[in-house]
Amino acid sequence: MSDASNSLTDHPGAGRLQHAPADHPPVKRAKIGVLIANLGTPDNYDYWSMRRYLNEFLSDKRVIDYAAWKWQPLLQLIILSKRPFTSGANYKLIWNHDKGESPLMTITKDQTEALRARMQTQYGGEVQVEFCMRYGNPATKKVVRQMVADGCEKILFFPLYPQYAGATSATANDQFFRALMEEKYQPAARTVPAYFDHPQYVEALAQSIERVWPTIEQEPEVLVASYHGMPKRYLLEGDPYHCQCQKSTRLLSERLGWEKGKIHTTFQSVFGSEEWLRPYTVEHVAELAKSGIKRIAVVAPAFAADCIETLEEIEGEIREAFEENGGESFTYIPCLNDDAAHMDALAAIVSENLRGWIE
Structure with a gap:
């Protein structure tokens, strides 16, 4: 079976091995799979x-x-x-009522199509691109099973989290490995590391801000970079998330050429009673307003796609905290979603991680 991909007939789909007995099961032409993963959605x-x-x-x-x-x-x-x-x-x-799904689902589908088109241009039909969710549907296990059935003998798993955290990147990888454990013919596997400092990611983020900045009637005094929060205890136990968020902000500031202090790093979505990474976004924007800052913009560099935490939490609770304490102009800068520069960055990261598997 080791040379199955070289022994198939010219049939583009399932084929028979040239020297196999008549009752041998069909074998798919070997492909490389790219599986992007996001958090999930109900x-x-x-x-x-x-x-x-x-x-x-x-x-x-x-x-x-x-x-x-x-x-x-x-x-x-x-x-x-x-x-x-x-x-x-x-x-x-x-909710995206027209499509009957959450915005995260809609955007992830668009990202998958955009990445699929780029892989088709670069590698032809040798690379198959799919997506899965860590929680909800499409489940990681089901998508991996289908990719193996489709002939993917190698799979590159790509959690769409620029900054690594145990509660995001690691748990997505865990679920991917669990899925592999159930496969008779287990594909070779790689995982994409955090890309918080990748030049094209930083560039795409900077471009998204530069597009919006001139459209704001009065320039914001502060840009708040709001990252998803996590318990402070996780940082003390060795999770690098906090440090990677800080570096993303620094690289973004350097790329924009802004003076130190123009961008503030904060953390949102606090849950439970223990202390989380500070400053908390909702409290920080309120304090900015109380201190006399009237105009701010908010960007969410840890999210590859707009979701409940950006479209509802930032645009709702966090905006209200700023305006109720004297703020006058609040601008949310959308996530990178399927923006061309973002998709170019993701395609570049995929290509870098496919080296040695395909040229």
């Missing part, structure tokens, strides 16, 4: 869809690392009795 915003999604998400030990005996009763009996209603209401506000 299938809908009703109570049970939200409960299933939140249960999977909040039961992940990489996300909440408390002992199960302590955490699960609280999660199942209290949190999942109430939170699906509030989270569902927030999802409803941003």
Whole structure:
């Protein structure tokens, strides 16, 4: 079977090995797979869809690392009795009703198509591009199974998180490896490392700001770079996320040529009672307004695609905190999504990580 890819007939799909017996199962022409992964999304915003999604998400030990005996009763009996209603209401506000899916799903599909087109141009039909979600659908296990069935003998797994965190990049990789454990014919595998300092990522981020800046009636006094938060304890236990966020901000500031202090690094989406990375975005923008800052813009460099944390939290709670404390002009700069410069950056990162597999 080791030389199956070289022994197939010229049939473009499933083929028979030239020297195999008549009852040998069909063998797909060998391909390389690229699987991009994002956090996930509920299938809908009703109570049970939200409960299933939140249960999977909040039961992940990489996300909440408390002992199960302590955490699960609280999660199942209290949190999942109430939170699906509030989270569902927030999802409803941003839902793509035309397509019946969340914005994250719509954008991830667009990103997949854009990356697929670039891979087709560069490598022809030798590279297959798919996407999966860590939580919800399409599930990582199901997509890996299909890629193996399609003939992907090598898979490059790409978590779409510029900065590494155990609760994002690592848990996505964990799920990918779990999927591989169930395959009879296990493909060779690689994972893409964090790309927080990749020049093309920084360039795409800078360009997104430079496009919006001239359209704002009065220039913002401060740009707030709001990253997803995490417990401070994780940093002290060795997670590099905080340091990588700080470096992303510094590289962005250097690329824009701005003076020190023009960009503020903050952290959003605090959950639970323990201390998280500070400053908290919602508190920081309120303090900026109280100090006399009237105009700010907010960008979210840790998110590859707009989602509930940007479209609802930043545009809702964080905007309100600024305006209710005296702020006058609040501008949210969208995530990179399927912007051409962003997709060029992702394609470049994929190509770099495919070296040795394909030229």
